[in-house]
Amino acid sequence: MRVTIAEVARRARVSKTTVSRVLNNKGDVDAATAIRVREVIAATGYTPSAGAVGLARGRTQTVGMLVPGLTWPWMGDVLQGVSDVLEARGYGLLLHTVNRGEQSLTQFQRHVSANAFDGLLLVEPPDTLSYITSLHEGGLPVVMIDDRGHHPGFPSVATSNDKGAADAAAHLLTLGRTRLAMVTGPAAFGCTRDRTAGFHGAAANAFDPALTAEGDFTRDGGQAAIEELLAKNVEFDGVFAHNDLMAVGVLDGLRAAGRTVPDDVAVIGFDDISIAEHTQPALTTVRQPSREMGEAAATMLLAHLAGETPPEEPLVVPTSLVIRESAPAV
Amino acid sequence: MRVTIAEVARRARVSKTTVSRVLNNKGDVDAATAIRVREVIAATGYTPSAGAVGLARGRTQTVGMLVPGLTWPWMGDVLQGVSDVLEARGYGLLLHTVNRGEQSLTQFQRHVSANAFDGLLLVEPPDTLSYITSLHEGGLPVVMIDDRGHHPGFPSVATSNDKGAADAAAHLLTLGRTRLAMVTGPAAFGCTRDRTAGFHGAAANAFDPALTAEGDFTRDGGQAAIEELLAKNVEFDGVFAHNDLMAVGVLDGLRAAGRTVPDDVAVIGFDDISIAEHTQPALTTVRQPSREMGEAAATMLLAHLAGETPPEEPLVVPTSLVIRESAPAV
DNA sequence: CTGAAAGCGCTTACAG
DNA sequence: CTGAAAGCGCTTACAG
Numbered sequence: 001m002r003v004t005i006a007e008v009a010r011r012a013r014v015s016k017t018t019v020s021r022v023l024n025n026k027g028d029v030d031a032a033t034a035i036r037v038r039e040v041i042a043a044t045g046y047t048p049s050a051g052a053v054g055l056a057r058g059r060t061q062t063v064g065m066l067v068p069g070l071t072w073p074w075m076g077d078v079l080q081g082v083s084d085v086l087e088a089r090g091y092g093l094l095l096h097t098v099n100r101g102e103q104s105l106t107q108f109q110r111h112v113s114a115n116a117f118d119g120l121l122l123v124e125p126p127d128t129l130s131y132i133t134s135l136h137e138g139g140l141p142v143v144m145i146d147d148r149g150h151h152p153g154f155p156s157v158a159t160s161n162d163k164g165a166a167d168a169a170a171h172l173l174t175l176g177r178t179r180l181a182m183v184t185g186p187a188a189f190g191c192t193r194d195r196t197a198g199f200h201g202a203a204a205n206a207f208d209p210a211l212t213a214e215g216d217f218t219r220d221g222g223q224a225a226i227e228e229l230l231a232k233n234v235e236f237d238g239v240f241a242h243n244d245l246m247a248v249g250v251l252d253g254l255r256a257a258g259r260t261v262p263d264d265v266a267v268i269g270f271d272d273i274s275i276a277e278h279t280q281p282a283l284t285t286v287r288q289p290s291r292e293m294g295e296a297a298a299t300m301l302l303a304h305l306a307g308e309t310p311p312e313e314p315l316v317v318p319t320s321l322v323i324r325e326s327a328p329a330v
Numbered sequence: 331m332r333v334t335i336a337e338v339a340r341r342a343r344v345s346k347t348t349v350s351r352v353l354n355n356k357g358d359v360d361a362a363t364a365i366r367v368r369e370v371i372a373a374t375g376y377t378p379s380a381g382a383v384g385l386a387r388g389r390t391q392t393v394g395m396l397v398p399g400l401t402w403p404w405m406g407d408v409l410q411g412v413s414d415v416l417e418a419r420g421y422g423l424l425l426h427t428v429n430r431g432e433q434s435l436t437q438f439q440r441h442v443s444a445n446a447f448d449g450l451l452l453v454e455p456p457d458t459l460s461y462i463t464s465l466h467e468g469g470l471p472v473v474m475i476d477d478r479g480h481h482p483g484f485p486s487v488a489t490s491n492d493k494g495a496a497d498a499a500a501h502l503l504t505l506g507r508t509r510l511a512m513v514t515g516p517a518a519f520g521c522t523r524d525r526t527a528g529f530h531g532a533a534a535n536a537f538d539p540a541l542t543a544e545g546d547f548t549r550d551g552g553q554a555a556i557e558e559l560l561a562k563n564v565e566f567d568g569v570f571a572h573n574d575l576m577a578v579g580v581l582d583g584l585r586a587a588g589r590t591v592p593d594d595v596a597v598i599g600f601d602d603i604s605i606a607e608h609t610q611p612a613l614t615t616v617r618q619p620s621r622e623m624g625e626a627a628a629t630m631l632l633a634h635l636a637g638e639t640p641p642e643e644p645l646v647v648p649t650s651l652v653i654r655e656s657a658p659a660v
Numbered sequence: 661c662t663g664a665a666a667g668c669g670c671t672t673a674c675a676g
Numbered sequence: 677c678t679g680a681a682a683g684c685g686c687t688t689a690c691a692g
Contacts, residue, residue: 002445002685004684004685004686005685005686005687006685006686014662014663015662015663015664016663016685016686016687017662017663017664017687017688018661018662018663020686020687020688021661021662023686024687026687026688027661027662028661028662029661029662030661030662033661033662045443047440047443047444048444048685048686049385049444049445049684049685049686050441050444050445050446051381051384051385051390051445051446051684051685051686052385052668052684052685052686052687053444053685053686053687054381054668054686055379055381055382055385055667055668055669055670055684055685055686055687056667056668056685056686056687056688057668057686057687057688058668060381062424069410070406070407070409070410070413071406071407071410072406073403073604075406076400076401076402076405076406077400077401079400079425080399080400080401080427080429083400083425083426083427083429084427084429084430087426087427087429087430087433087434087437088430088433090437090440092424092441092446093424093425093426094392094422094423094424094425095409095413095423095424095425096413096417096423097410097413097414097417099410099413099414099417100414100417100418103417103418104417107417107420110377110420111380111422113375113377114377114378114379114380114383115332115379115380115381116380116381116422219608248608252608274403274605275604275605275608278549278578278582278605278609279608280610332669334668334669334670335669335670336669336670344678344679345678345679345680346669346670346671346679347671347672347678347679347680348677348678348679350670350671350672351677351678353670354671356671356672357677357678358677358678359677359678360677360678363677363678378669378670379668379669379670381668381669381670382668382669382670382671382684383669383670383671384670384684385668385669385670385671385683385684385685385686386669386670386671386672386683386684387670387671387672387684388684
């Protein structure tokens, strides 16, 4: 019993063409006619069928989004940013997860081939960069939310990993700390390289590369890393962890070893996930602007769909230092 | 340059009808013909256009999902469960957020009218129950993931709020605690009623209703509530908080007041969000099976779409007690 | 300013 | 077992 454009046309005593015109404000329509059509539309509650419009126009007004999984703490923020922008612009959001590996990708591929969306937003699932690149080269508008420092060959949104890490180092120096340690992410990640370089550069002599341990971005990995550092028996009074989850492990490891934070050792994390303000002591951290990155990526993709040429360089949304108790203000 | 069914038909020297038949394994097709068609499909990488199929069949193979927002800690788990099931069954997931109030709802309404999806899954946004009910009555298949104990008049998935709370009480009794307090959610929430009733029933005499404070499901609200309780100067040695976020506030408030957890006061939360295992001490909590609820809801909706009659009663996915240090095993 | 007709890419009776 | 034709609900040249 769905009302169609034909029904509206019949009731308004005009052609479907005319109804379509007033619907899309395209071409001139006699004022009185337009009013009559609008009245019928209002009275019937008519809404054009998304599927039919999409088929006729060759555009779905829908954007696909591909993410590795939904359980990372900051993923919800990214999604929220994306969702807000798309919704405000009348676009739908078709969400895809790569939680089941190959199978997931096959399903996703099917949706791509089926032209189910006009453009793609993504946070890169493991080992899919070349696949995504091929989609982009095949003509699909793509914008990547680059949390790994990949600097891909297509439009992307990133954050200031280097600057954020430098800010962390600078803050530790301000606190008078002179022997700084670092717990990094996996060496293969671009963001690990960027954060390491930024920290190293700003900390200068206060940082001894020997006081570096590689973690895996998990809490347990962070704890293991700090234990490794403590076992070296080299003094340090400040630690920068490449993400908050590891920083939580660092905090626990330090406590277990009898060190007080921040008195003995100041600790700074990266991300500002919701846990950060609830640790003991509350964690000072470099805030990653997840939501803003989502908004920026969606905005960029829509501009691309509207015909604008996307920027060559990654769009960088800056980090900001959030000062809490684990590395307090001076 | 998209390859269409017409192109496949031409290359295989058959009609579109026949191609459609082998695509959907419908009706008998000569074995040799079918093979020929399949070869062309494989060679061209043909995938039917989602929009065209949807228009012709009157079904989009897409499910809509409406959520209040993406930043609640357990929402990612719900979504992941939903996403896994839909994907495995070849359905798309169209995500809608009600982050911008009325405007969001208007946009959502438009998607509903536009027949953009076959069925709807939702976690209820504030004050939308009557609207959702009208959609359901209007014929849209709906399944609600009921985190609030609403017991709506349409299919839903819930968890054992009462039983979970009773388990918390029983565990505290097992630990020998005899004066139990409770920090509840807002009184208007169905789950608050259910958790209160379950706890009260199982704790019996050990629970004094005077030792109840109402919180708002936030960390700060939990801390305020425990301070209110402490100010009463009535002894208690166990606290059950209606969610983990408030339990974190309880932990902090207790620490500030010089009480030791769990020695002086044992604490149990509800949800088992990721923060729970990282608090000091780690939080014992009633695990809410968010992901399983998402899976169950999606499964139920797909069954409904396939023609099955959905159950009258809410499907209850059971909670489970996760024992950690804040209320350890005996 | 307006409408008839073709077309978007499929599916599905219907006829053979 | 197979195909021509109509139909799903729109949009868009084209003609007037």
